[in-house]
Ligand SMILES: [Ca+2]
């Protein structure tokens with residue numbers, strides 16, 4: 383018997399399975415951009431430091447990558463790289479065809495709609511004029527095609543897409559900070575903008591997006607598949623893809639500290655660890671299971687980066703493993719001191735080859751995973767060093783908690 387998938391299901395799959403950026407013109411991005419898929423631009427591409435592009439970069443002109451960028455392939459006329467950039471040599475293109483795609487047609491209406499401050503409006507699918515959504519408001523789109531002449535959105539708003547709802551904006555779509563496109567239909571919705579798209583910080587756009595004009599997102603945008611005339615991204619943006627993309631990495635180091643028993647116990651002042659040398663001061667290993675009330679049971683045991691002696695010498699640890707030169711991704715979790723009796727901000731520095739990064743966290747910050755991409759130019763250990771020296775006990779016997787340290791070798 384022959385089976386067929388409904389078209390809607392096919393389209394939904396297509397919109398979820400790509401995390402690609404396709405531009406007729408240029409793209410610029412700030413620091414720490416992650417793209418799960420590929421980037422294709424008709425002219426130049428410029429990325430800031432610490433970016434990752436998991437699939438290929440294709441540009442009809444120059445590609446400029448900041449320090450410590452990771453990429454898997456670049457096809458362009460010219461490749462400029464910052465320091466410690468990981469990836470294969472430029473694969474030059476001599477003839478390049480700029481991407482092309484069509485937006486519209488659009489058939490908006492003339493009667494607009496507006497949601498006033500802190501309001502909530504449910505809109506049936508229809509052709510409309512200019513639509514505005516003011517501060518802290520919610521616009522709910524019923525199933526069907528919504529066609530607006532333009533769309534303006536104030537800060538801290540959300541647009542809820544019911545399943546089967548799609549949105550076309552003939553003119554510009556302008557939004558302030560913290561706009562979330564949510565609802566069960568959002569990941570599957572088609573969103574088209576004929577004019578320009580300009581969005582503030584902390585945008586969440588989980589659907590495929592087509593923009594006839596320029597697209598601009600400020601810091602911390604989350605977007606999926608995007609086609610536009612050109613694109614500008616701030617810092618810390620993420621172009622998300624399907625969850626099953628296999629990262630080109632091999633795990634070469636992994637330590638969750640859960641089996642540490644040497645000197646085990648509440649306030650242990652430990653001087654040895656299985657996989658690490660303690661190169662300055664002392665550290666503590668504690669967990670919820672020894673009665674350390676602030677810790678998350680799910681983390682098992684963790685390392686407090688400063689021991690418990692009243693001298694308060696900040697701890698410093700270094701992997702016994704020396705990693706050969708090459709490209710790596712390191713991951714680890716850091717939490718605040720989690721001790722309300724010492725409610726301070728502590729700072730820990732991670733070091734790997736020429737790379738160092740100081741991280742300061744307030745006392746009540748939960749354990750958060752951090753990821754960095756680093757190229758070693760010479761064999762190196764991974765180090766964590768407590769930077770904070772506090773005046774007197776017990777404040778000088780606390781630091782950040784370290785857990786779940788992993789090192790991945792990048793494999794091309
Ligand atoms: Ca642990």
Ligand SMILES: [Ca+2]
Pocket residue numbers: 665666686688689690779780781
């Ligand atoms: Ca301590």
